[in-house]
Amino acid sequence: MSKNNVGLPVDGSKRVVEQLNKHLANLxxxxxxxxxxxxxxxxxxxxxxxxxxxxLYDGVAEEIDAVAERILMLGERPLASMADYLKYAELEEAPSEAIQSDELAKVLLKDFQTLINNLRAGIEVAQEVGDEVTVDMMIGSLSNLEKSVWMLDAFLK
Ligand SMILES: [Fe+2]
Structure with a gap:
């Protein structure tokens, strides 16, 4: 079984990178x-x-860079074009128009829940492959998202 620079199986890392690239597109x-x-x-x-x-977007900017660089550490390429992000993201863009705070909080709550579900699936794959660093990174992100979901829910009550 061939291994990459960080000692993980190449095939396994490719599966992890699929998850990371999807997360990157969503981000x-x-x-x-x-x-x-x-x-x-x-x-x-x-x-x-x-x-x-x-x-929130400052936090996302930092995470975007960390996720892309993790993909490179695993010997693969991060998605790096807007066309690719829109193609692979599950989240949908919002129209360029005025919005009320309640309305946007509802959309973001749903989006964060989508990200949470994707990350849980990603963590499972990374665990199978034995990629603890990616697991750790995804758990960090999951923890922030769960906090945001709680806050948005509290805001909407
Ligand atoms: Fe501003």
Whole structure:
């Protein structure tokens, strides 16, 4: 069985990278969507939501880089074009129009739940392959997403 530079089986890492690339594609759609809402949110709670969305997209930007570089460490190539991100992402873009805070919170809650489900599937694959570093990275992301889901849910109540 051939191994890559970090001692993991090449075939197994390719399966892990499929999961990571899907996550990367979703993160790019999310990154753009968070900017969209940061700019286009209107109504009550504007100041709080506007600032919170900036905090969220800054976090996503860091994660995007970490995920892409993990893929390179595994000896594969990260998706790196908008066309690829839109093709592989499960998340959908939002239209360029005004939106109320409740409305965007509902969409983001659903998107975060999609990311959570994908990450759980990704963790399973990475565990099978024995790729602890990717497991660790995905658990870190999962933990942040679960916190955001709780906050969005609390906001919507
Ligand atoms: Fe801004």
């Amino acid at each position: 790019h759609v999310l990154y753009t969507k968070l900017h969209n809402y940061h700019w286009n949110v209107e109504g009550r709670g504007f100041f709080t939501i506007h600032a919170k969305l900036e905090e």
